[in-house]
Amino acid sequence: MAEHIMEDLSIDCVIFGFTDELKVLLVKHGEGISKGKWALPGGWITYEESLDAAANRILYLLTGVNNLFLEQLKAFGSVDRFPTKRVVTVGYYTLIKDTDYDVVAGYTASDVQWFSLNEVPELPYDHDEILTYALDQLKSRVKQEPIGFNLLPEKFTLLQLQNLYESILQIKLDKPNFRRKILGMKLIVDLGEKQNNVSHRAAKLYKFDQEVYQALKEHKFVLDL
Structure with a gap:
């Protein structure tokens, strides 16, 4: 770890995970003024590294999660956001399939879940505000980019896709209306196959069409759900 720490500038990461529902990765502080509290993974940056490098280093040290594409949110700089001194923090966020990663508490974290x-x-400090802001950004992006399709199996049902959108948007969607809009955008392709080995009525399987998405993206589409 680099030696020269900037103790007035920090990083906080919002790591959303999805398998069957939307989750967020938190660490329990093992030391300091917030010892014993659950918080977003965060820490100080150093003079020798970029903000992006600091975000990845801090996340890896605290949780064992590495090699993620982290998108910068914004700076959070309320005067009283940190209790002992003035600290500005830069927020980052991403969405991953949580079952693809083994989390291990390290550095100053006593637990991670x-x-x-x-x-x-x-949550301590202004971490509730940072989490809320990140969730709002995620909700906005999911209507304009297929950021969640990589969290689904290569072949998926419309019910699985609807569950993904409902989890991210935190709302209950009307089933016929959702299916009509999704199918109308031609973003997914009917594979002419159905689920195997299920106790209920087998549902149709679909796949994501990357070429159609690229064409829609050029026109800055918005999925109105």
Whole structure:
């Protein structure tokens, strides 16, 4: 770890995970003024590294999660956001399939866990604000980019796709209306196959059409759900 730490500039990461529901990755502080509290993975940057490098280093040290594409949110700089001194933090976020990663607490974290969004404990500092802002950004992006399709199996059902959108948008969608809009955009292709080995009525399987998405993206489409 680099020696020269900037103790007035920090990084906080919002790592959303999805398998069957939307979750967020939190660490329990093992030391310092917030010892014992669950918080977003974060820490100080150093003079020798870029913001992006700092975000990846801090996330890896605290959680064991590495090699993620982290998108910068914005700077959070309320005067009283940190109790002992003036600290500005730069937020980052991403969305991953949580079952693809093994999380291991390290550095100053005594524990690390995935939390459902409706079970997030009280967070220190302004981490609730950062989490809310990141979720709003995610909701906006999912209507303009197929950022969640990589979280689904290569072949998926419309119900699985609807569950993904409902989890991210935090709303209940009308099933016929959702299917009509998704199919109308031609973003997915009917594979002419159905689920195997299911106890209920087998549903049709679809795949994501990357070429159609690229064409829609040029016209800055918005999925109105």
